[in-house]
Amino acid sequence: MKLIINFIKRHVWLSIFGVTGTIYIILFLLLLLLIIGFLYSSNNSNNTQIGGTQTCGELIQSPAAEKVLKYRSIVEKELDKEGISKEYTPCFLAQMLQESGGNPPDVFQASESKYGQIGMIKTVDESVQQAAIRWEQITELLEYLKLPFSIELVWQTYNFGSNYAFWLADNKEEYSLDTAFKYSSEMYQRLKDKGIYKCHYAEQKGSACYGDFMYVDHIKRYLMPTGGDNNGSNFQFPFVNIPFVVTSEFGQRWGEMHAGIDLVAYLGAPISAIDDGVVVASLPTSQSGGYGEMVTIKHKNGLYSRYGHMRKRFVKVGDKVKKGDVIGEQGNTGESTGSHLHLEIRSANDYDKGHAMNPRNYFKFP
Structure with missing residues (x-):
């Protein structure tokens, strides 16, 4: 402390703020630098990895894959804006294949999450932007609910909606095909009288007909693990x-x-x-x-x-x-x-x- 005071006495701001005031200013500046350093570190961490998964693998080459690969630069731009690592680009492209097959404009079927109704998004850029924002929102929700992060959980929550994450937390469950089936069945029983949900494949067993409880597996069929099969x-x-x-x-x-x-x-x-x-x-x-x-x-x-x-x-x-x-x-x-x-x-x-x-x-x- 004596060294700081002696240092301060040699500078002109002493006459303005006094010794005590100048010390408080220096401490404030040091605190501000620590906060900036923390935020920078957190941002770099987010850019390196969300949660515990680094990559989804690689897209299986096919004519369908070619339709979404042309949007790769748009995906990477929006991931970067949201602080999401480009390692997740194949995850987004595979999800795009599942959502729309790469057919514009709303390649992520994201109109409902942004506007509350379908058909509102008119450009590929806006659709990809909303998907990236939604990923970031889901990731923050999982952290808030203290649910273990996984790409699979982000995907399934994207499909079911945020209430699925709350349901998992309330029931002390984690994502699995079984819990997705159970949630889908419960929601279908609650809403089936509205006539807006139908079963589309045998695995739903006439019960799990809300959303797509196999959404994760349907995305993964477009992906190949890195390094071979x-x-x-x-x-x-x-x-x-x-x-x-x-x-x-x-x-x-x-x-x-x-x-x-x-x-x-x-x-x-x-x-x-x-x-x-x-x-x-x-x-x-x-x-x-x-x-x-x-x-x-x-x-x-x-x-x-x-x-x-x-x-x-x-x-x-x-x-x-x-x-x-x-x-x-x-x-x-x-x-x-x-x-x-x-x-x-x-x-x-x-x-x-x-x-x-x-x-x-x-x-x-x-």
Whole structure:
């Protein structure tokens, strides 16, 4: 303190403010510098990362992707204005694909969130701007409610509206496909008499018909994890260069073991062998025990891949197949509630569920 006073005494402002006043001014300036430094640091942090997720992966190349990639510069400009890292650009572009397929002007279907009614946004720039603003608003809401951040939660809240985040907080829940289904069902029961909500796909089960409880998975079908399509195995996706979504995971489901993972591209989508191998089973619905039209392939590493509920089979027992060879089409045969591919990875060619392994151990599914 003596050093500060001695320093002050040598300067002309002492005659104006006095020693005590000058000390207060210096302390105020130091405090102001600390505040500016904190705000700068926070802004840089936001530009580096929102929450805990750095990237969504990469857009799967397709004619549909080309329609949204032409708006990349607009997306990056609006992300920068909102302090959101450009790492999230693929997340926005995939969401744009889901919302509009990239068709202008309201590519994010953002009119309702900004104006309270559809059809009000007239330019792509305004639509992208509102989507970025909405992302930032949702992120701030999650922080306020102390909900764990994830891109998935931001996406689903964008679709359902902010009330979904409050519902999660009130019920001490986190985002998952199950909680999204539950919220959608509750809201549909409350509002179905208004006649403005309808069920559009089998997975809604006539109940989860408010918004799109599978919104996250529907976006993820346009994305490929960075660095490839598998977890170090030699397997490739059974849908080659075709967007798809995971609709049911491996594990306990409805009180029993679900021995595979369910994937949905579209009815009739070509299904390819995940690796080289030999066909050891090719069964019609009448002989497959609920798998519908089913094919099983034995691979060189000793594992088996099984493809169920297909509409058509194109291979027979004894056929040698190469990775990527088309072996059938997505269908809805056997014990199935909607068109999909049931994919299993097995250690034996039998029906023992104890020999089934989680396909996610071998693939980086969306």
